[in-house]
Amino acid sequence: MGILIDENTRVVVQGITGREAASFTEWMLDYGTKVVAGVTPGKEGMKVHGVPVYNTVKAAVENHDANTSVVSVPPRFTKDAVMEAIDAGIELVSVFTERVPRSDVIEMIQFAKDHGARIIGPNSLGSIVPGKAKLAAIGGPTEETNKAYTPGPVAVLSRSGGMMTETCSLMSVNGIGQSVAINVGGDPIIGSMFHELLPLLEKDPETRAVVIYGEPGTVAEETLADYIKEHGFSKPVVAFIGGGFVDKMPGQRFGHAAVIVTGKKGSVEGKKEALRDAGVLVADYHSEIITLLKEVLKMK
Amino acid sequence: MRLYEYESKMLLEKYGIPLPKRILVKTPEEAAKAVEELGGKAVIKAQVLTGGRGKAGGIKIANSPEEAKKLTEEILKMKINDFPVVAVLVEELLNIDKELFLACTYDEVAKQRIMLISDAGGVDINEVVEKDPSRVYREWFNPFYGMMAFKAKKMADFLKLPKDADRALQSVIMRLYNLAVDYDTTLAEINPLVLTKDGKIVAADAHIEIEDDAMYRQQQRLEGMGIHDRPSTPREPTEFEKLAEENDMSDHRGVAGRAIDFGGSLGCIIGAGGGSLTTFDAILRYGGNPANYCEVGGNPPVKKVYGLAKLVLSKPGVKGLLVCHNVYSNSRVDLVARGVIKAMLDLGINPAEYPVVYRGAGAFEEDGYAILRKYGVRYYDRRLGMDQAAKLAVEMLKLIEEKEKEGKSLEEAQKEVAQYIKTEEFVKKVLGEEVAKKVLEGL
Numbered sequence: 222m223g224i225l226i227d228e229n230t231r232v233v234v235q236g237i238t239g240r241e242a243a244s245f246t247e248w249m250l251d252y253g254t255k256v257v258a259g260v261t262p263g264k265e266g267m268k269v270h271g272v273p274v275y276n277t278v279k280a281a282v283e284n285h286d287a288n289t290s291v292v293s294v295p296p297r298f299t300k301d302a303v304m305e306a307i308d309a310g311i312e313l314v315s316v317f318t319e320r321v322p323r324s325d326v327i328e329m330i331q332f333a334k335d336h337g338a339r340i341i342g343p344n345s346l347g348s349i350v351p352g353k354a355k356l357a358a359i360g361g362p363t364e365e366t367n368k369a370y371t372p373g374p375v376a377v378l379s380r381s382g383g384m385m386t387e388t389c390s391l392m393s394v395n396g397i398g399q400s401v402a403i404n405v406g407g408d409p410i411i412g413s414m415f416h417e418l419l420p421l422l423e424k425d426p427e428t429r430a431v432v433i434y435g436e437p438g439t440v441a442e443e444t445l446a447d448y449i450k451e452h453g454f455s456k457p458v459v460a461f462i463g464g465g466f467v468d469k470m471p472g473q474r475f476g477h478a479a480v481i482v483t484g485k486k487g488s489v490e491g492k493k494e495a496l497r498d499a500g501v502l503v504a505d506y507h508s509e510i511i512t513l514l515k516e517v518l519k520m521k
Numbered sequence: 522m523r524l525y526e527y528e529s530k531m532l533l534e535k536y537g538i539p540l541p542k543r544i545l546v547k548t549p550e551e552a553a554k555a556v557e558e559l560g561g562k563a564v565i566k567a568q569v570l571t572g573g574r575g576k577a578g579g580i581k582i583a584n585s586p587e588e589a590k591k592l593t594e595e596i597l598k599m600k601i602n603d604f605p606v607v608a609v610l611v612e613e614l615l616n617i618d619k620e621l622f623l624a625c626t627y628d629e630v631a632k633q634r635i636m637l638i639s640d641a642g643g644v645d646i647n648e649v650v651e652k653d654p655s656r657v658y659r660e661w662f663n664p665f666y667g668m669m670a671f672k673a674k675k676m677a678d679f680l681k682l683p684k685d686a687d688r689a690l691q692s693v694i695m696r697l698y699n700l701a702v703d704y705d706t707t708l709a710e711i712n713p714l715v716l717t718k719d720g721k722i723v724a725a726d727a728h729i730e731i732e733d734d735a736m737y738r739q740q741q742r743l744e745g746m747g748i749h750d751r752p753s754t755p756r757e758p759t760e761f762e763k764l765a766e767e768n769d770m771s772d773h774r775g776v777a778g779r780a781i782d783f784g785g786s787l788g789c790i791i792g793a794g795g796g797s798l799t800t801f802d803a804i805l806r807y808g809g810n811p812a813n814y815c816e817v818g819g820n821p822p823v824k825k826v827y828g829l830a831k832l833v834l835s836k837p838g839v840k841g842l843l844v845c846h847n848v849y850s851n852s853r854v855d856l857v858a859r860g861v862i863k864a865m866l867d868l869g870i871n872p873a874e875y876p877v878v879y880r881g882a883g884a885f886e887e888d889g890y891a892i893l894r895k896y897g898v899r900y901y902d903r904r905l906g907m908d909q910a911a912k913l914a915v916e917m918l919k920l921i922e923e924k925e926k927e928g929k930s931l932e933e934a935q936k937e938v939a940q941y942i943k944t945e946e947f948v949k950k951v952l953g954e955e956v957a958k959k960v961l962e963g964l
């Protein structure tokens with residue numbers, strides 16, 4: 222069984238009649254994902270690539286047993302769409318929309334917490350368990366997805382959608398497949414941070430190693446390092462952080478409060494140090510991920 | 522968007538937070554008059570989009586209108602952390618007993634708003650708190666419950682102020698929280714929040730930042746207060762950056778821009794977001810000298826890539842080109858290739874004779890490769906890592922510059938290197954036998 226999703230996952234796409242959502246719905250279907258319904262208020266009765274559209278998530282759940290949602294609605298409607306899905310009993314919500322204001326994001330995350338649901342994103346291109354199922358736009362059309370993502374033993378968690386595909390593609394051409402790849406989302410506040418996904422990967426028998434793609438800003442990587450130090454993690458973790466040059470760029474402004482809340486965290490060098498300190502193997506160059514993975518998987 | 526102190530204080534005022542009397546001025550003469558109005562003595566404060574003004578000499582006490590005139594003249598000429606001083610706030614001189622600190626921001630890990638309060642307010646807050654974290658009290662807020670009176674009471678009680686001041690502080694805490702929520706602030710900070718000798722609580726400074734992604738619901742009322750949207754970078758964009766921005770704005774589809782001028786000799790057409798960061802890092806780590814940073818992604822049309830490529834290729838000092846993007850699933854490899862080739866042809870550059878390292882992969886890659894082959898450009902596919910492409914490009918530039926040192930003209934050097942980098946020998950030298958074999962096979 223894969224993590225988060227598999228071939229039995231039943232997906233509803235909120236905002237399915239939008240241009241982008243319609244095209245990734247087609248890609249998901251073609252990949253074999255069960256997209257059972259779509260939701261766009263006022264468009265009930267329509268079909269998008271054969272998928273029936275409803276006005277509410279409730280109807281999608283009642284008629285099709287949907288248990289997972291992909292949300293691709295304009296930023297101002299995203300909070301409500303996510304809460305509607307959770308209220309209807311959806312357990313996993315992958316939020317594709319970007320530029321959702323943070324005060325909306327914390328509300329939808331609180332709502333998910335209060336109802337025992339999980340959010341991936343916002344600003345997530347999606348997730349994939351290669352060969353089984355995928356959420357949202359990750360990997361693009363099937364032909365492209367198959368070139369980049371192949372089944373295997375390594376879980377990939379990434380803050381960048383594009384670099385997740387790049388990383389998995391480079392792994393795949395080097396004969397290293399993925400147990401799951403999750404684009405956690407590019408925003409400062411997200412439903413599932415790296416360290417919050419680690420327990421799932423620890424339990425997953427198919428995952429033998431983990432790759433992390435990080436970026437400058439926020440404390441996602443430092444928090445991951447703290448988590449590993451405190452709770453331990455039995456599988457090797459390889460990390461790469463893009464954008465180190467930003468550390469030296471002028472115009473980085475932080476208020477006093479930001480510095481007090483995060484300490485001096487946020488810089489790429491600081492992140493790498495924290496991760497190394499927690500026993501994570503840190504790649505300085507992106508292609509070094511492959512070298513390190515081959516070592517930990519004893520492929521040579 | 523960061524607000525100026527005087528704008529931040531307009532918001533505090535709206536929420537009934539006590540403030541010193543103050544007058545915004547733009548000239549030394551106005552400053553002199555303002556000081557007179559405030560009783561002959563006042564604080565002269567630089568209005569600038571950065572902190573640490575006090576330490577940089579942007580906050581001065583004027584003991585007379587004459588002095589105010591002189592100080593204002595000096596302060597208006599200042600740049601602080603590269604940011605220009607746009608005006609001066611002439612402010613009532615407070616009789617300070619204690620400087621406190623109060624702020625509301627987001628905690629990314631708790632995923633809630635957090636408020637911070639401390640008695641170590643003032644220009645040295647960070648140093649003091651780093652040494653002694655116990656000087657700050659933190660309170661987190663469930664967004665559905667919001668501010669509750671007891672939370673403000675707990676926070677204020679941390680400072681153990683006299684009863685009236687404690688009451689006043691609680692009220693400021695609640696008001697600041699409400700302001701933060703209503704205005705989508707990522708930061709609402711009062712440092713210092715002053716306890717005056719006569720027991721009053723007054724906000725002597727304010728720093729508010731409003732989330733860019735929330736501007737759609739904030740812009741209108743901010744404009745109503747005379748607060749306009751603005752870029753947050755200190756320096757003026759260079760000509761290259763301006764043109765690149767114009768080109769990117771010429772069509773709403775995708776991105777072919779976010780260009781930053783680095784002044785070097787390696788022109789870069791890189792993408793998308795994370796891919797640009799990753800490639801650019803590698804260029805710098807390998808000792809390269811990039812002409813520019815940029816991002817190409819989100820499926821831009823040919824004309825935008827063309828526009829950007831033309832700007833990069835004709836940028837003074839550019840001697841060679843790196844095209845490198847992560848595996849595209851949404852953007853099209855062929856459209857990027859088309860844009861780059863068209864730019865070369867328009868500039869009278871023969872693509873086959875120009876030094877370029879081209880690494881592209883993803884959607885419509887076969888069509889892209891066909892175009893590149895047709896024009897004699899050596900390309901690499903997904904087997905070549907992005908950092909490896911960067912290394913090839915950095916070495917390519919070194920070869921060009923070596924030849925120039927040997928006395929060859931730039932055109933000669935470019936022509937020779939353009940041919941040499943297409944050989945297996947070059948790739949082997951830079952990346953080693955094993956990698957070279959792997960990435961070149963079948964190309």
Ligand SMILES: Nc1ncnc2c1ncn2[C@@H]1O[C@H](COP(=O)(O)OP(=O)(O)OP(=O)(O)O)[C@@H](O)[C@H]1O
Nearest residue numbers: 572573574575612613614615643644712713725726
């Ligand atoms: N109206 C005033 N009356 C008396 N003193 C003041 C007044 N305004 C500021 N000061 C003094 O000047 C110091 C610096 O002022 P302020 O905090 O406004 O600027 P700053 O240096 O930019 O702050 P920051 O370090 O928070 O960016 C304050 O800590 C306070 O001691």
Ligand SMILES: [Mg+2]
Nearest residue numbers: 643712713726
């Ligand atoms: Mg201050």
